[in-house]
Amino acid sequence: MFASPFPDVDIPEASVFDFLFTDVDQADLDHVALIDTAGGAHTTYRELIERVNATAGALAARGIGVGDVVGLLAPNSSLFAVAFHGILRSGATATTINALFTAHDIAKQLTDANATMLITVSALLPQAQEAARTVGITAENLIVLDGDGVAATGHPNADDLLAQGAPAPQVDFDPATHLAVLPYSSGTTGNPKGVMLTHRNLVANMAQIRPLLAMRSDDKILAVLPFFHIYGMTVLLNAALQARATLVVMPRFDLTDFLGTIQNHRITYGFIAPPVAVALAKHPLVDQYDMSSLRVILSGAAPLDAELGIAVAKRLTVRVLQGFGMSELSPVSHCMPADGGQEHFGEAAPLSSCGWPVPNTTNKIVDPATGKEIAYPTQGLSEPGELWVKGPNVMTGYLGNEEATTATIDSDGFLHTGDLAQVDDAGRVFIVDRLKELIKYKGYQVPPAELEALLLTHPAVTDTAVIGVTDDDGEEIPKAFVVRRPGTDLTADEVIEFVARQVAPYKKVRRVEFIDVIPKSASGKILRKDLRSPTA
Structure with a gap:
């Protein structure tokens, strides 16, 4: 076993809402939290908190609270952020749904999660309505956040929720056991399963990554990663807001809009997936935009080729980092610090690695054939084996699937990632390949x-x-x-x-x-x- 080289961090026994918003400095309340690139609306932290509380009150007035699950189907927007945190603030559990899903996919997730309400937007209303009919969600419980047209007639919208004026409920639950979110993942193999993440899981992961990512209140952070995905949810909707940064929200990826947003909003911090890195490294359009405001780009969701990352870093004169995680780990389990590792270790981690284990975690690398731990190297790289992770960010299990849970989390609390990895003598982890079939x-x-x-x-x-x-x-x-x-x-x-x-x-x-x-x-x-x- 080898532990994170970073000092343990304090993980308060708090709900996500309390951890994020109860200690907002007066000076931060009028700081802009969210900017919608579609339409240009600005939302301050004061407005965000007020709208989250109002949404929670409206949901509570509709009978939604502890023990209920609410589906959230929408592209990125400030409306999504308010709805997401409103669901959690009400004591309910949010199951975020891929905005690309068909009606069949949506209904399948709603059924498995036992959701009694669905929140969506007008662009996705046809498939949302079909899915709602399939699972028996009434028109009153299908909320269309931006709904004001004929197609949305009969469905409440965001303005209806905010205008209701119902106070946020007093909720009582244990953050260590109460489910905050139910994202869906295929885990190591098979059909999608509900990943049970508690308020403590999410709070823990925010606390674990904050000292590494070093986001600041003066950062303008590009929010193009889907909020419905655990990567965007934890890093953007949670950690970036906890740092009091400004999220510049894009509803979808378009290269021209992406580059224009970086230039026009003076983006300082970008979270991406590898396909975006390909465009940043190779597309001629990049040379037509001013990227000089960027100081950090972090890639996740899939392995980033080291040569590709280096090409992006050289072309944009920016620090490129890589992290690793999975939904079952809330999701970040490994990451490079914002300085690459210079301050902590005297040298930057190679981009072929995913960095070091985050604070408060322990890792094992295990021979999948024998089940024996692979020795930590005295120099160079260890032999490859399956990466196991233990920490407060490990999910509580798969919803209604004890067999899959037991196969993934052992009796000692280690989550078996299904990924083949190596560790070097500096504690940096390198993902080699996937054992899983995903x-x-x-x-x-x-x-x-x-x-x-x-x-x-x-x-x-x-x-x-x-x-x-x-x-x-x-x-x-x-x-x-x-x-x-x-x-x-x-x-x-x-x-x-x-x-x-x-x-x-x-x-x-x-x-x-x-x-x-x-x-x-x-x-x-x-x-x-x-x-x-x-x-x-």
Whole structure:
């Protein structure tokens, strides 16, 4: 075992709302918390707190509180921030839903989470209404935050909630056990599962990363990472606001808008995923914008190639950092400090690593074949093994799935990440590969089992397997191996279209290969390694 080299931090027994907002300095109340690039609205910390409390009061007046789950389906905006913190402030649990989901996907998550209310926006109303009807959520309990048109008639909107004037409720719960959020993750494999994260989990992760990320109140932080994703939720909606920084909120990624926002708002801190790094390193459009305000870029959600990160750093003259985490870890478990490590260790961490374990955590690297711990190196790199993490940011488990929980968190409290890693003699962790079968497309999780189950419903498909392969841009994409039913002439384009009609865009199959038989073990498990070849 090896512990974080950083000093332990204090983790108060507080709710997310209390940790974020009860000690706001008077000087910070009129500081801008959120700027919407779509429309230009500014929200101060005073206004944010008032709206969060009003939203919590309105939800409580509708019977929402401790023990209830509320779905939140929306792109990034200040309305999302208010709704999210309003749900938590009311004592309810928020299950954030991918804004790209189909009605089927939305209904599936709402059902599993047992949500009784859904909050959305007008652009996503058709699929939200269909999903609500499917799970039995009434029109009164489908709230359309920006709703003021004919399509949203019959649904409350944000103004209705704020105008209600109901006081924020007095809620009583144990932050260590009460669920704050239920994001959905495929974990190590399989279909999405509800990740049970308590108020303490989220507060702990904010406290763990604050001294490392060193966000300041004078920072302008680009908020383009989806708030519904645990990365954007913890780093932006929680940690950045706790630092009293200003979030400049983009509803979606567009390179021209992204670069213009950095230039026009003088962004100082950017959190991105690797596909954005590709554009920053290679796209000629970057040279047309002033990026000089940036001091730090941190990449997460998927591994960042070291050469790519170095290219971004040189082109923009900016510090590029990398972190590692997963929904089950709230999510940040490893990170480079904002100075790269110079102050703490005398040298910056190499970009091929994900930095050091965050404070208050302990790691193991374990041989997956023998279950024995791999020795910490006296010099150089250790042997590779599965990374295990223990700390206050470890989830309490998967909702309604004790078997998956037990398989992921052992009796000593270590979460088995499913990632193959090494550690060097300076305590820096290097992610080598994934033991798990999950595909990560542009930071989004794509479970092969979900696509395989869908493909098997096609009448011309007798068997199938899906794996992740690398495309020409270095991005991991889903590839389907398909066994055609005899006598049919199913084409690759038909397979791709069949899947695309029924899943969110990032889950689409992007390559297809027809084969005679899917390789399987004696127990019937797909031998994915046999499908991985230079031509696959």
